[in-house]
Amino acid sequence: MSGLRLFRTDTTNSGMAEVMPRLAEVESDVQGLVEANMETLLGVRFLASEYGTGPLHGGRIDSLGLDENGSPVIVEYKRGTDAGVINQGLFYLAWLMDHRAEFEHLVRDRLGVTAVSQVLWSGPRLICIAGDFTRYDVHAVREHRRSIDLVRYRLFGSELLGLETVASVSSAMQASHRARRHSVAQAVAGVQGSAMAELTGAVDEVLLGLGDGVNRVERKQYRAYQRLRNFACLCPPQRTKLLVYLKVNPKGVDLVPGFTRDVSGLGHHGTGDLEVQLRTPRDVERAQDMFRASYAAA
Structure with a gap:
């Protein structure tokens, strides 16, 4: 992660042991970790996993959530580098804006009536979590008028997860x-x-x-x-x-x-x-x- 190296103190030999970074075996491993700890990791309250967008769109949103300011959040995951993750997420973001009542119904079911009244539709967010992104991904994000975060992940050993924000743009930053x-x-x-x-x-x-x-x-x-x-x-x-x-x-x-x-x-x-x-x-x-x-x- 940007040259970051992680070491564990080796008390037995009074030295240091490097913890090597790795990617997940499968994409669902990353998704499971994030969904189970979404509020801690992203400041987002988890709403749904693999949410179907109906027969017309024919897709499944990896994760849906609501952030601490009331903004709807779509989270998409890729194990490694995938040029399609941003476009896929934007496709789902467009669906979300056309299905506000359906999203608010989901919020009501999961978080209650008060949370529905706090939904902020002026700034829906897309968070893409992947093994890496290209410079073209970063450039593409900065050209869009949506709030998009590109987040690189790495697993260290069996206990540590690292997240690094590669690019972050909001509609307000234009x-x-x-x-x-x-x-x-x-x-x-x-x-x-x-x-x-x-x-x-x-x-x-x-x-x-x-x-x-x-x-x-x-x-x-x-x-x-x-x-x-x-x-x-x-x-x-x-x-x-x-x-x-x-x-x-x-x-x-x-x-x-x-x-x-x-x-x-x-x-x-x-x-x-x-x-x-x-x-x-x-x-x-x-x-x-x-x-x-x-x-x-x-």
């Missing part, structure tokens, strides 16, 4: 950086021109700039910043502060009253157990290490 900043200003129209509007713009710029493939998802109650999974959720500005929720374990952070707070087990909009309270540009600087840690873990 806009320029300038347009993104403009939309930020619109999102905080109630405080436009104030210090909070400027602070919101600064936080947005920092989070989008953490690396390639950062997608932004707009919900009424929060704005999510996402790789495969959410790594930050920014709530609408309050009078004197911004609240950002991160996927960082609060137990590993030296909590500072008035700046960071453990909200695990507490209800709040967005996802993440670490709340960061931002009041000044200096607070944004103080929070950047936590932003990076959450980004790296997503």
Whole structure:
């Protein structure tokens, strides 16, 4: 995986033993691992496996799910490299957009009525998980107006699974950086021109700039910043502060009253157990290490 080498400490000989990467024996092995642990691996709630698209389309979607922001998700798997995986996934994505009521009925059956009300049809996602992708795959993804993630997998020994995001594009990323900043200003129209509007713009710029493939998802109650999974959720500005929720374990952070707070087990909009309270540009600087840690873990 991009030259990554994994070693296990050999306590017997006081040395190191390399764990060699390998592909799955069959595609279904990868599918089974991901479906059994989809929320942990992808931030997606599992809905169905091998979902039939009916006699007209004559296909079967490998996995259907709903991500943590309410976006419908199709996951397609290939054991190795397969040039057809993206087109196959886009074919199913088109089917999904034409069968919204059927998908919502599935969500109701699996997750309940509340989950149906949170389905976000503006940003359905396709996640392709394969042994590898070509440069042509990466280029093709960037030319589409859909949210697509290309994820390379490797198995290490009998216990370890590695996932690496090769490319990640959302429909929202087609806009320029300038347009993104403009939309930020619109999102905080109630405080436009104030210090909070400027602070919101600064936080947005920092989070989008953490690396390639950062997608932004707009919900009424929060704005999510996402790789495969959410790594930050920014709530609408309050009078004197911004609240950002991160996927960082609060137990590993030296909590500072008035700046960071453990909200695990507490209800709040967005996802993440670490709340960061931002009041000044200096607070944004103080929070950047936590932003990076959450980004790296997503």
